[in-house]
Amino acid sequence: MCEFCTKHGEGKKWYENISNYTLEVFHQVNSEQNFKSYLANFYHSLSVDIRKAYTWKKRLPHIYRLLAYPIVTKHSKKTHFGQIVPLEDIENILTHFSSVVRLPCICRKVTTGQNKRYCFGIGMDLTPIFQDLPDFSDFDRLSIDEAKEYIRHLDKEGQTHSVWTFNTPFIAALCNCDRDCMAYRVQMKMELGKVMWKGEYVANIDSSQCNGCRECMKRCYFGAITYDRSNIKCSVKLLNCYGCGICRAVCKNNALSLSDRSAVPLAAHDW
Ligand code: SF4
Ligand code: SF4
Ligand code: SF4
Structure with a gap:
């Protein structure tokens, strides 16, 4: 098991520890206002801040690798990181909830300009926060059976699945991604830091x-x-x-x- 299972799993895989999706854990690591500000700035951070970091890395690759890469990785682990999860574990996670919220995919908006809904808000009800944020307000709610069917379809299409923290260990998103994912690009193409952990x-x-x-x-x-x-x-x-x-x-x-x-x-x- 990975370091997150050891710290946050209570004997299970950390993403199977359902307390990590709850209001209680949300309040241990977040405030509503901070969470809202973080999401409100998300598009800018993915489109502008990452571009700036990449420009810097291209200019000073060795210094970036030595100094900035570990800082980005450490920050990501604390605030917003993902772990790859295969379809069967995603289906197991979903059985613990009664519905999920399908959200616009900010990464694809940045990388392709398209508005698609591949992200799922999972766990505690965050819709009062999403509805106040223009980038996230176009959501719909799916039953668990609908969500499973949709995610099975995405798996066949070739979308990898992952869970994401918003201040670790609080998990609020379940993503379905391809090469247009900014996390994938940041890690695999631009090599700016480690933001996405390998699966179990x-x-x-x-x-x-x-x-x-x-x-x-x-x-x-x-x-x-x-x-x-x-x-x-x-x-x-x-x-x-x-x-x-x-x-x-x-x-x-x-x-x-x-x-x-x-x-x-x-x-x-x-x-
Ligand atoms: S090469 Fe073809 S048959 Fe072999 S494991 Fe891959 S998909 Fe399957
Ligand atoms: S990383 Fe590649 S080889 Fe490994 S499980 Fe995913 S698709 Fe298969
Ligand atoms: S992590 Fe995946 S599903 Fe989530 S916003 Fe990025 S590409 Fe979209």
Whole structure:
């Protein structure tokens, strides 16, 4: 289990500890006013502040890596970080609630200019806050069955799922993302800091079932699948795998599965 499970999991995976979604924990780490100001500034922070940081990093890459990268990572862990969670764990989380709120995806607004609703507000009812914020006010409410069906559809489409804190350990969002996600870009492309943790699992390919079609390789955003021409098979690069599980949906031979990260020595301590 990761450091967040150790600190906030009470013996479970931290995102399965349902107290982390409650009003009580919200009040331990947040005030309504601060939360509102944070969200009100979110679009600006994703579009302007990140661009500025990236410009700085390009100018002074070594200094950035040495000084700014650890600060960004530390700040993210304290305030707003995500962890990749596979579909089955998302479905388990959802069973604890009676409904969720589907919200506009701010990242895609920044990266593609499109208004799409891929984000879910989960846990305590934050709609009185969202309705006062122009970037978040276009929400709708889904029953848990509707949410599960929608997220299964997104999984097939190739969206990775993740949970996000708003002042750790309070969890308020469940995201469904692709390469247009700003967190993905900040971490994987711009390398500005670590804002998204690997999941509690890693993928495994049963080579006896694999025909080397490479569909999983095209699906993986994290460069975690490699192809071996000599035996016409794919395999998983464990240290690149985020355990999102979305590669499974494209494998017609059911060759892909997830294993507990902690049971795979090479990946067990790699987050
Ligand atoms: S984390 Fe994903 S779903 Fe959430 S706002 Fe960003 S791209 Fe959208
Ligand atoms: S999609 Fe399945 S069969 Fe195709 S390369 Fe990947 S693991 Fe092998
Ligand atoms: S190989 Fe790992 S990171 Fe890539 S899609 Fe599969 S589970 Fe996700």
